[in-house]
Amino acid sequence: MLSIAVLIGSLRQGSYNLQLAHTMKERYINKLDLEIADIRSLPFFDQDIELNPPSAVQQFLRKVGAADGVLIVTPEYNWSVPGVLKNAIDWLSRGDKVLIGKPVMTAGVSPGMMGTIRAQLHLREILASPGIQARLLPPAGSEIYISSAALKFDETTHRLVDESTLRFIDRVVDKFIEHAR
């Protein structure tokens, strides 16, 4: 079974993006071993300490480096990726550069109509940069933009319950498994 490190671009307890990650962890439990890699405890990237980073950074790099692939689930902030996620990716782009060649898929949820399109487009550019060079799941037919979150997530269970969205994600996950093999 593929081990997948999950990066969540929101630190909010009630985050819809976190709820999507939990939904996927449970739904694909027989196909993927999804484990959230904590980005909350990472300090701001600082080139002065990159060669001898704090243990939170070392653990994070080890965890992502050891995974067979990465799932990034992120909201959109001001038409781009949240700073906390960019900071985590900047750490991953240095040292052993653990994202080079790593299979990556992305997804995002917004309460509004646009479903994080702009953020994920920016994210794909970032993931192609020289220090990162992730092996991104080709976007055609695999773009997970979840809009109108309040209508699609259950307020009590905090899980995605919209059937057509879930079936679409099923297909993308199967493509990702093929891509990551």
Ligand SMILES: Cc1cc2nc3c(=O)[nH]c(=O)nc-3n(C[C@H](O)[C@H](O)[C@H](O)COP(=O)(O)O)c2cc1C
């Ligand atoms: C600083 C900030 C900027 C935001 N900018 C956008 C944006 O550009 N596009 C958008 O669709 N939503 C934007 N939002 C609304 C977020 O989509 C919303 O807060 C969402 O619930 C955050 O994701 P989460 O539920 O996973 O925490 C912004 C929210 C914040 C706090």
